[in-house]
Amino acid sequence: MLREVGMSNNAGSLALDVAPFPKELTCLQVCEFFSSNPDTLTVAVVDGERPIGLVDRDTFLLLFSKQFGHALFDKKPIAQAMDPCPLIVDKAIRIELVGALILNEKPSALLKGFIITEDERYFGVGTALGLLRHSVKRGRERENEIETARRDAVLANETKTQFLANMSHELRTPLNAIIGFSEIMCGELFGPMENEYYKGYAKDIYSSGEQLLGLVNDMLDVAQIESGQMKLREQHCDMHELINICFTQLGSKIQGSGVALIDRTPSALPEVYADDRKLRQILLNLLSNAIKFTPQGGMVSVHARITQKGELRIMVMDTGIGIEQKDISRVLQTFGQVENGYQRKFDGVGLGLPLTKSLVELHGGKLWIKSAVGKGTVVCFTLPPQRISSPAMLAAARA
């Protein structure tokens, strides 16, 4: 029977409650004991309370079954037939350490068992069976712990997603009022604004509101993607048209930044079957990052080609500050930004790239980044062949 002692993770919990043999017991008595206790595998020999050796059933019975075994040993004290150097461990040591001791120092203890002591007094004997039982029990406990941790993590993630979704909804309503009314004021719809300062403030309120709304929308998108609720509204889209719309939208950003924005895509590009709003979002995110992280005099360009596999590959290139190799996986994670002096000059919370990657993946494509610090960055994404509509145009684009 296993005796539970205090924490179940120390050697004491392995101790089998087997009465030890006093050292004077004769071998014949031991032989009779083993015959009438077929389940006892190993017994300690003690001198008073101090263990001095171990007798394991198999070794002992083998000795006895030899020719003249009885004649030689019957009357001898068990102390002369025991193993005088068994493995002895204190009950307080960790079971893992017992296992390591057996493996490294005394493998024979796996067959013969070992003695467990408390303050050097006999406490019990341990066997490989006990170790095995413990390891099975620990394995089960670990499995339960991992399962509980996994469930907690899933719940926490769902809570976070729900919180993001709720917050975004709550923020959008007042933001719409801020944007709507400041737009009316900027346009002086109900009469002119006399004071120039007020006009300037109204413009600031409007652009700050728009910026916040962009952020809130990104958060809502992340929440939707994470909860698997984002659906694509697909249609046939003209890539050139999409790129033009993005360039126009970015016009004000590029003005005065001293960065050139160039379309280097081939004139014959196939139509793609995709969600045009999301495709525009992908391009806008990549282009605005490229502009944001490219200092004056630099260049941002868009390239496209059909790959060997028949995918459409779009590349947004810049000659900007670049991203260190070690940071690339981080910037693709939600809220991941690179900490450096240049970066802190800009707003943003690190949602753009992970969101963009998810939007590409939602279309069945892939997104990756190549970058060299101080030279520039290329963000590539693909759309799979089944999204590219006309084979004739495809051939033209390949030519």
Ligand SMILES: Nc1ncnc2c1ncn2[C@@H]1O[C@H](COP(=O)(O)OP(=O)(O)O)[C@@H](O)[C@H]1O
């Ligand atoms: N074209 C780029 N050049 C250099 N760094 C970039 C570029 N695009 C993204 N990064 C880095 O990746 C980070 C994450 O980008 P993103 O997810 O779009 O978030 P945000 O724009 O809100 O910072 C940026 O803060 C920046 O450090």
Ligand SMILES: [Mg+2]
């Ligand atoms: Mg960004």
